[in-house]
Amino acid sequence: MESITGDGYAYGYRKLTHMLRQDHALVVNEKKVYRLCKELDVLRPQRKLRQKHPRKLAQNRTITAPNQLWEVDVKYGYIAGEDRFFFVLSYIDVYDRQIVGYHIGLTCEARHAVEAFRAALWKRQILRRNLPLPIIRSDNGPQFVSHLFESECERWNVLHERIPPKTPNMNAYIESYHRLLEDECLSMYEFETYAEAYQVVVEFVSRYNNRRLHSSLHYLSPAEFYRRHLETGLQPRRPVRV
Template identity: 30%
Template sequence: MEAMLELVGRHPRYGYRRIWVLLVRAGWRVNRKRVSRLWKAQGLRVPRKIRKKTRLGQLANGCSRYRAEGKDHVWCWDFIHDRTTSGSTLKVLSVLDEYTRECLALEVGRSMGSREVIGVLAELVEVRGAPGHIRSDNGPEFIAGAIRDWLAGAGVGTLYVEPGSPWENGYAESFHSRVRDEFLGVEEFASVTEAKVLAGQWRREYNHERPHSSLGYKTPAEYGELCPRHDSAARCRVEDTIG
């Protein structure tokens, strides 16, 4: 009996016939009918299949198909990881306006759960107003119920890109290549606090000093000043290049 139950625990999707075969192979002298009786006496049955995890992303939500049409129309966000000199993990949350290319947030922490992420968003929305949509991959932080509920309550639509298609969150991917090349790749961080300070300095430099080719070599902050919000009547224009 114990041997049968052990096999059932190891192979929960096996029926009594397969369990009987495994018992015989293990050297037990038992016939199939006895295993069937023991199976029924223990109330055993093959559990129902667990429904596979549903992914929220779809192709239509990618940046090549659903484009930002103005300031604060579409933000994108993603995480990037690094380490301190002592090997401690650093988790960096970036939030970008896809139209103006402004880096709205570059928050650093050892870990960052739903509470911290919502805190970052709440501060941005208070200062800048809510975007029409926010684009992301299917990372657990972005599809968490608390995050989705908060976004819905703030009137922000979610654009989850198709799983396995990071290029469909192309503005975030492009921005992160710059973060790695111009910031994480050249700085060493003795602590999380130092990383926070340097991330803030780099974000200000990126927004206010770094000319952007796809913005006519204006800085993101300069371009953002020229652009009214997407929900206003006036518009400004940005080239289609992701850069």
């Protein structure tokens, strides 16, 4: 019984097995230690797992206006001069194709996804104008399955839906944007520093939003199409289905 509390610590059967091997040179395996602890009724209670937020699977939808559905994902690039990676997290409005919020950094955690989401809400003036909040669609990356990100969505009463594994076509708009980011930006540079990579990606996002033409948006840039939609009700050339 004394060994079970090993130096004042409440050990489980796995650590207890290693302690018995090290301190008493016993030839014993974990299964036997578990069985003996169970017979002596000294097994530690199972740790209670925190209740996770239930996953909401992505649904097929027809999007009829901006700010109804934002897709989010993470892309990484390489800094040759520093031999390390950096990350770009982006939110895209699937209706007008505009990047409404993004994060660039040497790390990409749940808090960065939350900060970029808040910035996007303010950029689109959704909170100030008391507009309905968008649905957020993501994959099952660690940033998006985290307690912090899910709590943020609950705070704003935002529906967060996640695509099933191995179905990138259900996140098609952000995947398409990241292909452009790779082909027209990241693959064209051999970055020497993080500062250089950061500046190049910022310039690309601005060029994409304000200058890059989209055939589905009447050959307008995302920002110009968004402006005309607000002013005249201009619709995309084809229905937006996700």
